[in-house]
Amino acid sequence: xxxxxxxxxxxxxxxxxxxxxxxxxxxxxxxxxxxxxxxxxxxxxxxxxxxxxxxxxxxxxxxxxxxxxxxxxxxxxxxxxxxxxxxxxxxxxxxxxxxxxxxxxxxxxxxxxxxxxxxxxxxxxxxxxxxxxxxxxxxxxxxxxxxxxxxxxxxxxxxxxxxxxxxxxxxxxxxxxxxxxxxxxxxxxxxxxxxxxxxxxxxxxxxxxxxxxxxxxxxxxxxxxxxxxxxxxxxxxxxxxxxxxxxxxxxxxxxxxxxxxxxxxxxxxxxxxxxxxxxxxxxxxxxxxxxxxxxxxxxxxxxxxxxxxxxxxxxxxxxxxxxxxxxxxxxxxxxxxxxxxxxxxxxxxxxxxxxxxxxxxxxxxxxxxxxxxxxxxxxxxxxxxxxxxxxxxxxxxxxxxxxxxxxxxxxxxxxxxxxxxxxxxxxxxxxxxxxxxxxxxxxxxxxxxxxxxxxxxxxxxxxxxxxxxxxxxxxxxxxxxxxxxxxxxxxxxxxxxxxx
Numbered sequence: 039x040x041x042x043x044x045x046x047x048x049x050x051x052x053x054x055x056x057x058x059x060x061x062x063x064x065x066x067x068x069x070x071x072x073x074x075x076x077x078x079x080x081x082x083x084x085x086x087x088x089x090x091x092x093x094x095x096x097x098x099x100x101x102x103x104x105x106x107x108x109x110x111x112x113x114x115x116x117x118x119x120x121x122x123x124x125x126x127x128x129x130x131x132x133x134x135x136x137x138x139x140x141x142x143x144x145x146x147x148x149x150x151x152x153x154x155x156x157x158x159x160x161x162x163x164x165x166x167x168x169x170x171x172x173x174x175x176x177x178x179x180x181x182x183x184x185x186x187x188x189x190x191x192x193x194x195x196x197x198x199x200x201x202x203x204x205x206x207x208x209x210x211x212x213x214x215x216x217x218x219x220x221x222x223x224x225x226x227x228x229x230x231x232x233x234x235x236x237x238x239x240x241x242x243x244x245x246x247x248x249x250x251x252x253x254x255x256x257x258x259x260x261x262x263x264x265x266x267x268x269x270x271x272x273x274x275x276x277x278x279x280x281x282x283x284x285x286x287x288x289x290x291x292x293x294x295x296x297x298x299x300x301x302x303x304x305x306x307x308x309x310x311x312x313x314x315x316x317x318x319x320x321x322x323x324x325x326x327x328x329x330x331x332x333x334x335x336x337x338x339x340x341x342x343x344x345x346x347x348x349x350x351x352x353x354x355x356x357x358x359x360x361x362x363x364x365x366x367x368x369x370x371x372x373x374x375x376x377x378x379x380x381x382x383x384x385x386x387x388x389x390x391x392x393x394x395x396x397x398x399x400x401x402x403x404x405x406x407x408x409x410x411x412x413x414x415x416x417x418x419x420x421x422x423x424x425x426x427x428x429x430x431x432x433x434x435x436x437x438x439x440x441x442x443x444x445x446x447x448x449x450x451x452x453x454x455x456x457x458x459x460x461x462x463x464x465x466x467x468x469x470x471x472x473x474x475x476x477x478x479x480x481x482x483x484x485x486x487x488x489x490x491x492x493x494x495x496x497x498x499x500x501x502x503x504x505x506x507x508x509x510x511x512x513x514x515x516x517x518x519x520x521x522x523x524x525x526x527x528x529x530x531x532x533x534x535x536x537x538x
Contacts, residue, residue: 069317084325116226148406161423
């Protein structure tokens, strides 16, 4: 053993895994939900989630210490031919292991209350800190790992502190697990051409199985990612047990899974997990949800998520879109390029108009401070969401989501440049809300979908306002034309159209 606190005990670990697996079967044998799609698809979407519309994702971990390029640093540092490998060798040396970043991840400035105060002020209804990313380092207290912020240098239960603070601030606590991908995430070390600590059996419980089908090393092999890799039964049981422990100990009201759980081998284990989580929630008296990508779950068994992307139109079922303040990364990096608050607000309006829930990621500094750009963006969003709360949070989709250019139904496609002709709608009785995604330079807005046409828009317009201020308007056979003088607006303009 390496002498680190809580050195890995294989026999004890296997017993704990087995005990959790037995517990899952016992709960599912007597619970309301069975581990089959027919039963799981009957699980309702939580009311709190339907009404949320806006949440905050947080990517923070040991990868925030090198803070270079993106949160895939621990994978890319083992593959030649990419900027991270070159940066790592130049700055730290090729024998500097990823594990060493944990020693510097002490976060002396971390204050959960400061984070949640900022998040609450932004108008977010829930928070979703990452519990464990692909690197296998847990930000919570786990009986299944010594590689946690509780047992290593930080000596703090990050997830527990954020949960307590969220509840104090009236914010729903949720979390995410990206553990599935840890099966292969560090596999570049297998083909690097020289030994590193990742190949040392004393640390195998940290670096993971490093499964690979590639014999080459380099950019091509790294980009192939998980293709062709099949998880072992041992790993699938490991994933199931770790997922079960997470929800049992922290009781999140939603759990987000990253993409690799979509492969067929995960399906029987995912069904067991969903039944276990949903059955536990019945005992807790809580409404919970699981968010997923691709077709990892059967339709209706969870909430579909689109990463950095949207749907092309309105969805009858509530769905989720997640993106980040930074264009190139989910964590803080010195190389980050940031979006503007106006760009982010436009995407938020687009998502909500299509019956979606918008999730925005921030990436704190390694020392625990929120990044200045994140705070600037959240402050601007807070002012905008407060002014337009009725249109965002107390509304439902209108009969059409909007007008203007239409998004492709795809992930990684949230960079569309909007104009004043791109308009999105929401609704509540006696009100249609129109979001103009980019202000018009002359303050003249033409809403073609609300033109005088009994077949398309037969309501009587009683008045139009923005931020509580009445505006001049006229309705023609071609458009509802609204005048909003001034060109100081940068955020999407929101009109409250009162109807009878």
